[in-house]
Amino acid sequence: xxxxTGWPADQPLRTTRLLLEPLRVRHANELAPTLDEPALHTYIxxxxxxxxxxxxxxxxxxxxxxxxxxxxWFNWVLRDRATSQAVGYLQATVVTDHDGxxxxxxxxxxxxxxxxxxxxxxxxxGARWLLARGATLLVAxxxxxxxxxxxxxxAVGMSPTAMVVDGEVRxxxxxxxxxxx
Numbered sequence: 001x002x003x004x005t006g007w008p009a010d011q012p013l014r015t016t017r018l019l020l021e022p023l024r025v026r027h028a029n030e031l032a033p034t035l036d037e038p039a040l041h042t043y044i045x046x047x048x049x050x051x052x053x054x055x056x057x058x059x060x061x062x063x064x065x066x067x068x069x070x071x072x073w074f075n076w077v078l079r080d081r082a083t084s085q086a087v088g089y090l091q092a093t094v095v096t097d098h099d100g101x102x103x104x105x106x107x108x109x110x111x112x113x114x115x116x117x118x119x120x121x122x123x124x125x126g127a128r129w130l131l132a133r134g135a136t137l138l139v140a141x142x143x144x145x146x147x148x149x150x151x152x153x154x155a156v157g158m159s160p161t162a163m164v165v166d167g168e169v170r171x172x173x174x175x176x177x178x179x180x181x
Contacts, residue, residue: 028054
């Protein structure tokens, strides 16, 4: 797969309560304080990034693909449509293997907004978008003790596999599997 395969970039998505806004470098200043919560790293490791670190990261991500074109990167800021408040983000990395495009998804919702269903709503919409564009497999890596993310993966129609990487279980949903999500 190359970056020129026709996957649209910079496309906003909408749900009932959320605008999934394509990531921009300018979002770093808004998201740094929103995501400045050590508890968000309990299961994924690391520490909260500074605004400068986020600007550097976002500058790399907004390109939309790896240097060799083998990966496509989709990143959205989750914004509450009623308040315009940024509440988190959704990411998808698309690669092609022998079965077609596979999309690895990740979601983060800031601590004050957790428990509201935002991650589920965003992940379901992101999954629909990816599947509609030809993704044949959706993947997420979820720590088995992270109940909220396990619930999101289930809502998207993913099932756990026996594969564990760095303490996280690989969850998958094949495109031909129908789910309530």
